[in-house]
Amino acid sequence: MFFFRRQWRKPAYRQGFMEMLTLAPGIAAWGLMTGVAMATSGMRTPDVLAMAILVFAGSSQLAAIPLLGAGAPLWVILATAFCVNLRFVVFSAHMRNYLMHLPRVQRLTMGYFVADLTYVLFTKRYPVPGATEAERDEQMAYLAGNATINWLSWTVCSVLGVVLANYIPAAWGLGFAGVLALTGILCSLATSRMRIFSAAMGAVVAIMAYTLPLKLNILLAIVVSVALCMVLESSMPQATADK
Amino acid sequence: MQSLFDCLRAWGLNDGDPWTFLTIVLMAGITVITRSFFFISDAPWTLPSWAQRGMQYAPIAALAAVVLPEILMTQGVFIHSLAEARIYGAIAGAAYFSWRRGSGQAVLGTIVVGMLVYMPLHVGLQW
Numbered sequence: 001m002f003f004f005r006r007q008w009r010k011p012a013y014r015q016g017f018m019e020m021l022t023l024a025p026g027i028a029a030w031g032l033m034t035g036v037a038m039a040t041s042g043m044r045t046p047d048v049l050a051m052a053i054l055v056f057a058g059s060s061q062l063a064a065i066p067l068l069g070a071g072a073p074l075w076v077i078l079a080t081a082f083c084v085n086l087r088f089v090v091f092s093a094h095m096r097n098y099l100m101h102l103p104r105v106q107r108l109t110m111g112y113f114v115a116d117l118t119y120v121l122f123t124k125r126y127p128v129p130g131a132t133e134a135e136r137d138e139q140m141a142y143l144a145g146n147a148t149i150n151w152l153s154w155t156v157c158s159v160l161g162v163v164l165a166n167y168i169p170a171a172w173g174l175g176f177a178g179v180l181a182l183t184g185i186l187c188s189l190a191t192s193r194m195r196i197f198s199a200a201m202g203a204v205v206a207i208m209a210y211t212l213p214l215k216l217n218i219l220l221a222i223v224v225s226v227a228l229c230m231v232l233e234s235s236m237p238q239a240t241a242d243k
Numbered sequence: 244m245q246s247l248f249d250c251l252r253a254w255g256l257n258d259g260d261p262w263t264f265l266t267i268v269l270m271a272g273i274t275v276i277t278r279s280f281f282f283i284s285d286a287p288w289t290l291p292s293w294a295q296r297g298m299q300y301a302p303i304a305a306l307a308a309v310v311l312p313e314i315l316m317t318q319g320v321f322i323h324s325l326a327e328a329r330i331y332g333a334i335a336g337a338a339y340f341s342w343r344r345g346s347g348q349a350v351l352g353t354i355v356v357g358m359l360v361y362m363p364l365h366v367g368l369q370w
Contacts, residue, residue, distance in 0.1 A: 023351070023354075026350075026354045047267065051267045055271050056274055057270075064266075074265075077266055078266075081270050087305055088277040092281040093281040093294070093298065094290075094301060095282065096281045096290060099282050100282060104285060107279060107282050110279075111279030111282065112271075116305065119302065120302040120305075123298075123302055172366060173328070176357070177358055180333065183310055183314075184354065185306060186303065189306065195300065199304065202304035203308065206311060207312050207321065210312055210316060221304060221305075225300060226301050229300040230296070230297040
C-alpha cells in the first residue's frame, strides 16, 4: 500500500478507518466463514491461503472453488469471476469522477481495494466528487483509511478461518454477522423515500431473479432499481428535493 | 515463469500445481479489472450528469439485492416458515439501528443485538 503512507496523518484517514472499524465484527465473521468454506472445499491449503490473501472478492472466490475442484478450463473460471463481479463495474462508473485525478497505477490500486462496503460508505460520506485539490486529497485519505481496515479485517479473518476450519462448526451460523453488518448499512442509507424505493425494488428483483446464474440477479436488481428511480425522478421533480 | 513457481514451492506456498496458483493470481487481476473498469483508461470522458444522478441509487439497491435474499431465502427458495432465526435477528438488528440512528456505534450494535437474537434461536432451537 505504497501510496497510503502519506495519508496516515490526515484526519479523514482516521475517520474512514473508524467508520469501517465499527463494521469490523461483521466483516470478520463473514471472512472467517468464507475461510472455513474454502478450507473445507478440498482445495490444497497453500492454494486456499493464496486465494484468501490475493483475490479479495468473497463471492467470486466462493463461485470459483467448485470450478477449480472440477478442473474447469481457466477461461471459464475467469469469466465466472468477472460475471460475479459485474456489480463492481457499475460501481466503477460511479467512482470514476472521484478518482480520475490520480495516475493510473494509483487508480487501479485504489480500485482493487474498493469492495462493496468501502464503496457504499465512501459515496455516502462524499455524495459529490471533490472540486478542489484539498477536497480530493481528503476524499482519498478517507478512502485509504476505510479500505485499509476493510482489507485487513477481511483478509486476516479469512486466513484465520482457513486455519481454524476444523474448530468452527458451520452450524453456529457466524456468517450471519456479515448479513447484519450489511443490514445496518442498508438502514443507514435509507434516508429518503426514493432510496427506500430503490432498496425495495432491488430486493424484489434480486429475489425474483434468484435463479439466474453467476449472481446476475444482483446486477439486474441494481440496473432495474436505478432505472426505475430515474424514471420516477423525472416524472415527479419534487422527488429530487428530498435527497 | 518456472523459476517463480520453484521459488514459491521453496517457500512452501505452492506444493506442485502451478496452474491453480496462476488461476488464483489471474482472479486477483479480475478483481482489479472489474473494480476499476471505467477508470482504467486515461481517455477524457465523464459520466453524463443524468447517469451521475442515477448512481446515487446504486449503493442501496446493491445492498438490498445482496442482503434480502440472504435473509428471506433458503437454498434458493423463498422461506415458507416463520421458524427462521435470520428473520428475527435481522428485525432485532434493524430495530436497534432505528433506535440508535445517528450514534457512532449504531451499526456495531446492529450486529451485536442481531447475533444475540439469532444465535439462541439458530443454535438452540435449530431455526
